[in-house]
Amino acid sequence: MTKPVLIVGFPGIQALDLVGPFEVFTGASHYLAAAGADDGYRVTIASVDGQPVHTGTGLALVAEPLPDPCTPRDTLVLPGGFGTEAAVADAELIDWVRAAAPHTRRVVSVCTGAFLAAEAGLLDGCPATTHWAFADTLAKRYPAVRVDPDPIFVRSSPRVWTAAGVTAGIDLALALVEDDHGTEAAQTVARWMVMYLRRPGGQTQFAAPVWMPRARRAPIRGVQEAIEAEPGRAHRISDLAQRAAMSPRHFTRVFTTEVGEAPGTYVERIRTEAARRQLEETGDTVTVVAARCGFGTAETMRRSFIRRLGVSPDQYRRTFS
Template sequence: MHRIVIVAFDGVQSIDVAGPAEVFAGVNTLLGSTGLERLGYDVTIVSMDGGVVSTESAVRLATQSFDSVQGRIDTLVVAGGFSVWRHRDDEEFVEALGRLVGRCGRLVTICSGAALAAATGALDGHRVTTHWARAERLADAHPELTVDADPIFVHSPSPHADRPDVWSSAGVTAGIDLCLAIVELDHSTDIAQEVGRWLVMYLRRPGGQSQFASPTWIRQAPAGPIRVAQAAVIDDPGADHRVVRLAGRVAMSERNFVRRFTEEVGLPPAKFVARVRIDAARHELERSDDNVAAIARRCGFGTAETLRRSLHRHLGVGPEEYRRRFAHPPSQTVRRKATPA
């Protein structure tokens, strides 16, 4: 069986451990039903000294020690959590983790687990991602890395035969997307899709999709003229939202509007409009049968080609591919049977 070792520690984020473990367990269940369990995954959760470790939440994990892991490791998964920077300062921990890395064929980091793996030197020269809120700190600590805060996961092949390929993911659920991509590589698209369905991951995302693909990541301005402008864009993404129009709508000069908008939202107006339009197009592609040209016009892109370029730039996929992966019918209301009086 393919041997997987997941590294945990006190203060680890529980889903960074449980998410990957559930994906690989799902593969084992699926293969077991066909008599091919020998082709599945042997998963072990380890910590420095073994025993029970406490996570960021109320969950506690039973683990084996680093030293109990002997021989070759096919895939080493390093989880994340707010305590990673404390563990980075523990030389004994970093050295022991480095020895595990030295025996693995594939290195996976989940969220801020990239900071732990980077402390061993295993990520040197690689392009990696991590949670957007922790990317700047990782880049400052390790200028030898290329830290890309945008994609949900990155695969960086090793240029050296004696060093592992590196897979890194953004926060929380992105680790599940990464592990499903690994399952697809190890087994097949069908198996990855089936496991994803079991986990109700009906929007399985490609690695190039942005961490910032939804306006839910965009700060809302305080009550006032900038929030009014934000609402106007969200209510009608396809309208004319040039700066001169938005500034006039809220009776501000263009210069003052751009300055205030950028301060209060964290984005210039043009980038905010682009993100809202991308999200509107995603919603239409997921739920509408209209052609791409019609959706482009309705969402403010003008032409299908402009929408296509924008989706590639922001999400890493074109509209046809996005629709193929993510289209689903409108949700249906479940009606309860009336209770007799």
């Protein structure tokens, strides 16, 4: 029997949060039908009033009225988008999600759709992820949720999954197809969508840019720029403090306050970003890249990659070069 999948729509939704999982589930249905199976997915989009759902970029999507929440369904998808704030404040929508969850085999949030799941109480006491830019807000607003900003997606509970922003919804939908129908089905759908990679849930959100606030004080900004311009230099605290015309202790305190992390941590972040780009763009060995980016040894760089990105340099290169 086909598995009913319902994707909740609301004004200001992120188009790809909705369309990505939609295409994965419908693509899997076409694959399964061609293989003679009759257990694909029946995907519908529904909104509170049944009116077309307008995305944040103006695209209008046809929607049905939200059905009886007690109707059994296989999968409920809660997308995100810039309209999430208004959706979270819509008591009718949240009450429907809360009532529908017990009658659904699995609930999936994509991007800021995690706010809808959290508001409905589905993530209390659970690990969860969301788009890296909104992770801090989710954690502050819902302290009962254990927010992890790094993974592509997380199985938050036996029945609830949360995914990071935008394209991560495709990764999670493919993982669910794999759970339901096996690796070949998921791989075929991914190839049909011309995806060069199917990312595992534990992978770090590599798409998050290495962005750090610029210090207000010109001497500290100068140090930041020096580190970024030449990540391979030694960048000892004493040298950085001298550049800023401060004592090492005072420099460390001011830098941490203005930038948000200690100088050594900042240096490692910039070096990791530089090494990441070189692994993508050059054929140089890991040892050469490690030395050029200031890590000294390949082992030091490997530990930094695993700590910051969740994969080794070799794994990263195989994936992204």
